[in-house]
Amino acid sequence: MAGEAVASFQAHQIPPTVAASISSRIHGRRLGLPVRAGHSNIAADPAPRREQRKPEKALNLPSSISSILHLNLDTHLPTNLLSVLHLSGNDHRSPKDDVLSHYLKNTPTASPKENIAAIWREIHGARDWAGLLDPHHSWLRREIVKYGEFAQATYDAFDDDRFSRYCGSCRFGRSRLFSQLGLAHNGYEVTRYLYAMSHVEMPTWVERSLHAETWSKDSNWMGYVAVSSDEETRRIGRRDIVVAWRGTVTATEWSKDLQQRLEPLHDAGGKLHHDHHKDVVKVEHGFRSLYTSKAESTRYNKTSASEQVMEEIRRLVKMYSNRGEEVSLTVTGHSLGGALALLNAHEAAAGGIPGLSHVSVVSFGAPRVGNAAFVGELEELGVKVLRVVNQQDLVPRLPGAFFNEDLGKIFPVESLDWVYSHAGVELEVDTTSSPYLKQSMTDLPAFHSLETYLHLVDGLGSVVGAFRREARRDVALVNKACGLLRDELKIPACWYQPSNKGLVRNAHGRWVVPERDPEDIPSPLRHRAPAPSPSRSPNSQGAVPYLVAA
């Protein structure tokens, strides 16, 4: 163990003297010291949730890892689904699964929208979400789901088919992304697509086409900028710019590839002065590389993702603040996308953009991004970060599963600039709280899935730990890309896929990959709107051609 630990320290660039001192303490922790790893409470934690947590039992993972990571893989049985739903299965003419099936098919999927104009700042963390998280405020819950659906869109629209000439791009043109995905009801319009270089030091996050000629050899679609419509702006009390960053579908793979190397965020001539910080602001090398890489020879990354998004934010803020509107920026993302969201929010807040009144982040299952100095700088800049974390998800414990912000509480080390720290306020959800989900506890990718997160957020209610009886979000969505739903629900696993994997029969009767609609073919010239038309209201009855079966 001691040898392994020292090797691990080296990989983390930990000074050898500190490593030697920690190594013996680690050994102590494994013998029962009450150390909590993997949880951050940099911002105020408004409710005493930690103390209410059930005792932890390790189950299917090796117990040492499970207990160290506090995965809380309990054995308790789920609450009976029918009783949660106030349904009776006693009618002998109707088998239980028919009652359930009928209920699940015949209720609306969303509660009515509320006007949140009066408290939008609190919902976006102006008071660090005090009093809103536990019990969970229904208006906040609805907004979290909205931003989560924006993040989910980056997966649902991503072309990851290596047989496609457009592998790595968005399957839909900017102007119809939301209508194609059935998200027009959220009341936003996409104004720009964002691209990142695929040749960065994160080998497995990219998707590459098998075709010799593709839309781009160098870039992947990484997300988009959108802005609230006039109607939505009235409901939410300000003009809201959303940036949604794509993560990776195969999160467990890229997490292995993380260089786990903190490097200074700012170049020597960085804009921010932080002489009052003892430590240098550092962020994870791979995330920073993805966010800032560019190359003049490429079609889509002559500018970096950072430059693309900052240019668009500045343009939109200027346009709307010139009209006298209050403008907010909300950055969202899941997994790797949550890490990019943090870098983006940091840069936007540090950019001194006139007229930008509030910057917040809503992330899902995001890993740590930087060190304590980075987190401190985010706080100073007023960036409010709400991190939704599933108790059974491994990714938020990375990088820094063993060496993180908790280290300072127990080790009198002078400098923690080599330690990863989580930012903001954590909103915890728990796979075991949902009676709809299998309690297998071995499906780690499913615990990390964004749709699982959105289901669990929807279940957060007024009673701590109990799944909300009135939760209305379609549970079938959980199984889009995993098989976590209980068999009784009769929803196939991994069902989100086009008919015949996108093949269509042509005039000759042959099955072929169809040509893309010209509107959906990527073009470096079309990824930014000249100016969104403020009078154009998104169609709330938007068709969902891809999602609707033939």
Added chain:
Amino acid sequence: MAGEAVASFQAHQIPPTVAASISSRIHGRRLGLPVRAGHSNIAADPAPRREQRKPEKALNLPSSISSILHLNLDTHLPTNLLSVLHLSGNDHRSPKDDVLSHYLKNTPTASPKENIAAIWREIHGARDWAGLLDPHHSWLRREIVKYGEFAQATYDAFDDDRFSRYCGSCRFGRSRLFSQLGLAHNGYEVTRYLYAMSHVEMPTWVERSLHAETWSKDSNWMGYVAVSSDEETRRIGRRDIVVAWRGTVTATEWSKDLQQRLEPLHDAGGKLHHDHHKDVVKVEHGFRSLYTSKAESTRYNKTSASEQVMEEIRRLVKMYSNRGEEVSLTVTGHSLGGALALLNAHEAAAGGIPGLSHVSVVSFGAPRVGNAAFVGELEELGVKVLRVVNQQDLVPRLPGAFFNEDLGKIFPVESLDWVYSHAGVELEVDTTSSPYLKQSMTDLPAFHSLETYLHLVDGLGSVVGAFRREARRDVALVNKACGLLRDELKIPACWYQPSNKGLVRNAHGRWVVPERDPEDIPSPLRHRAPAPSPSRSPNSQGAVPYLVAA
């Protein structure tokens, strides 16, 4: 080895004295005796193909199994695809895969139909296919593909979704099966569906619904009876009744479950007298059980599959022969379906049906069914059997991979009634002959797939061993349920599937398993047509709603 062999003999119910004598010979064979196992030539083999075969090299399977089974897993590289297709990849503006892709997209999928009325008897084996197989006669090839597509329909239309209430049934009503699958151009009409008991001694061949209430707890859809239209009847020279039997998708599983137990085909009071046979006619227990089981308590199997199909054959033969027409019966099936086809053809030929002039079987990848006495009885009855066998497919070597019809050539055993024998004439195809297919040689299920068979049959040409340049059948079909096509073809693996695994979004916005169209809901009352309308011509432009992408 000796112990294993004896245990294997016991499993095969081989008399112990014979087993002891064979055991030592087996050991000899492993040391290099030139024994050919697994090939049948009961009927005349019209061409000296065996002698032309390449020397065998074992590759990815354990070499002992590979060489014993003669799988011919060669290492030779495939012929260059572009040269096979007479395409030039030298145009520097068009990468090779674009040339290929253009070609594959823009050629018709079938040659024109020929009138085969003059030689239909020869095509159905009247002269045991002498002179038609090698080189391959194009009219015969086209007919084999037609019957193979009838067999393929039993897979394409089968509901194997355990989340479906109709799991184990046909997804389409009888009257629109062919139009839904795009097979209307073949010019046949389905007149009856066939069901078999699911509670027979073959544990894994059945599909069972997870629902408490299903269309049937006791039966699975096993195939159908169809009859040629007036137009097709004129082309093929007689009224043709087709019976297509479904096999199993998971063939490698059921093959393990075969009881490998030969039992007498005829009860004590059986109709056939075979005093001139030394041996009792025996067939594999599991196949016979599936074909003959019934139970008064069921909805779909108050009569057995055997009784259902025989009743329908008698009805159709009587109807058309009363009109003075010549009537043939062609029974087809793949894998397990090929075994049922043999039992069915035997029963029909033995049934003395007035007006039935010719009974033939076209099977694909079918296992052995009975012993030499069974094969002899088929020959006496005039049943003509064409077995299409892929050289790399394991299933036709079962049961009886080690003890089969070849045994009599080398062992002076008195009675072979406990040994499995293949019937009819074998038409061999070879995975390695197709330049379109991966040469991985480890994908045994793909080598057994019926679509692979149909692709290879389509490639049979005038030159032995070479893939036909003019082959036009859509190669994309090979990848319906496997991934055998080479990556250059850009066809995804296992692409045959409905949009979103059949889920649709209902009026509430929820993703649900849709109710079936009433016409497609199974009903014991609707599985037989009162009388096919002879003037009704199948629509050759039949829509294929399920197969066409949204």
